[in-house]
Amino acid sequence: MIPTSTLSITQRTHETLKQHLFPGDGKEAAAVMVCTRVPGKRQRLLVKDIILVPYAACSRRDEISITWPSEFIEQGIDLAQQKGLAIVLIHSHPGGTPDFSVVDDRSDQEIIPCLFAAYGDLHGAAVMLPNGFIFGRLYTPEMHVSAIDLVSVIGTDLRFYWGTNKARSAKRPMAFTSEMTAELSGITAGVIGVSGTGSIVAEQVCRLGFGRVILIEFDTVEHKNLNRILNAIKTDADKGMAKVQVFSDRANQYRDQPYVVPVNANVLSREAVLALAESDVVFSCVDKLRARSVADLLSQSFLLPLLDVGVGISTRNLENGEFAVDEVTGRIDYVHPDGSSLFDRKVYTSAALQAEALLESDPEAHDDQVRRGYIEGMPEQAPAVISLNMRAASACVMEFIARAYPFRQETNDQYARTRFMLAESIEEFTSEAEFPKRQSHHLAQGDAEPLLGLPVLSKEDINE
Structure with missing residues (x-):
């Protein structure tokens, strides 16, 4: 409950x-x-x-x-x-x-x-x-x-x-057990982005038994992404259904009572931020830097653990003019309010946020970026990346389990970031101590105005 x-x-x-x-x-x-x-x-x-x-x-x-x-x-x-x-x-x-x-x-x-x-x-x-x-x-x-x-x-x-633990035992349930499932039934997960990676993360948290799952997504299902979005079918694409509604309608059939809450909104909106504020943990599965910056501020302002996941495929030009895969990568960052932020870790920068905003204000440039999709250097509308997304999404959810139900032989502070490179068969880890950390002015600010310190989210701006 x-x-x-x-x-x-x-x-x-x-x-x-x-x-x-x-x-x-x-x-x-x-x-x-x-x-x-x-x-x-x-x-x-x-x-x-x-x-x-x-x-x-x-x-x-x-x-x-x-x-x-x-x-x-x-x-x-x-x-x-x-x-x-x-x-x-x-x-x-x-x-x-x-x-x-x-x-x-x-x-x-x-x-x-x-x-x-x-x-x-x-x-x-x-x-x-x-x-x-x-x-x-x-x-x-x-x-x-x-x-x-x-x-x-x-x-x-x-x-x-x-509060129901009358023995007041601080012992944690063992990972991957029914005791873990029982505890998760009282925890709320927020998932930002319910597309290629996000739908796989959302599927896992639903099947693991989280008591409530809040989904944030504003896009619709298209035929080109049916090969990588779980719980989506051709009829959904034919009708242009909202991704978040499609997923929640199907996932809510897993149990007797509805538990998935769809929020059909951009994460850079007051509605989405206040919905996520009721979570106990947030998974960020987005491909835009501004969305990541909002998740970052949300973690600090509402004291939420944040797991951010990203994937990428880089290419190189061959002598015959064709493309070849150079590297296939995934990144998972675990962020907590007292540690280094995604900004500290240079997942995004102020200059990059400004550049992204300018790019999106130019429709032609934005369309070009969308055409490029997952694979750098190649215009690919329907990339076959579900296996890569599953690899990254699984690592993301496993990182939450390792934090809440520790099972590693080393301390978790050694795993602030995980990166895998499949072409080279390398997996590397970065400790919390290796990242710089600034003092956050947003810590536990809650819904103080302007929300997250962003004027665009203030009540006054919304009312206008």
Whole structure:
């Protein structure tokens, strides 16, 4: 079942909290989490800032309770009030008590109403255990309480802490098991692009058992791409059906209840971005740089793990004037909000984005680019590339599995990028440490205006 409330936190922030909340003295410690609220059907909170309560400032700290001054809550209110952010108070249970205590209940009844007296309509409380597991609850101004269904930790590895896990075990399900399938039933995947590579990625996440799959695509089915788009048939091309509708109609027949959500829109639209914001992981299967840049910003703004996949076939001229395949390549980048971005990795550059925009403003030049298709240097309308797409799409989804259900003998930070070159039979990997990293100004900004920092996505621009 898809969780109705989630709390997302970066791995770096999670580690900072854990170090502070468990200093080694066996006593409770506390912090304030200031959280962005994501619009949508489910309540999704993103930890944007944390305020660590100094141990010396506490009037009482022992194994089962903590008392700390209100000034740190006031600091949180100052950070959150202007933008209407939520505050979640978090403390530790050094002894590993896997639920809120009577002391915790009493404390919430005293402190949470004070938060509502200041501002807001949603605040909460959470506990971290020595194993890093976080569980929590949310309050309304009437002090109605509900459990946080899922806490997701987004970093080199992906960790999911479920509120239904009463044992509060941090152990991950084993990869490729029914336990993995059971957990995936509560996770939402977003797929950008449902064409050659994207339809294969979408097919995998559907068959793996993701509880919800959000598809973003604005193009229609054509006869020339029937040889590489899964779930598309000739009748769809005859009618010019939307790719996203065709795929979702067929994939929704796999189960008793619909679970695939089609969004017939360009990813560079407010509708698409806000739909993807409700995901837990995003797969980018596009061939345009601007689309990749949007996925990049989406990952940072909404604390989402991102997997970006691309393929290419280069050619060379032979002496007789004919073409020959020079190389067949695929690239998979795993990006998380605290790591290097696609921009940092030069998957796209500012100059390349401008050049692409100019190219698309010139219909003749754009048509020429479309004619070139997959194979560099050759005008190929219906390239026979489904095998290449499947190779890359499989590697892309496997990369997600390796992050959420680790099975590698090395740490996942060694695999920030995977590239394969089939002509040379080479597969190479680039570690996270090999990429430069800039400080992102978009981290956990959520739907702050302009959306993703792009004026074209702002409410004002849409309304005009």
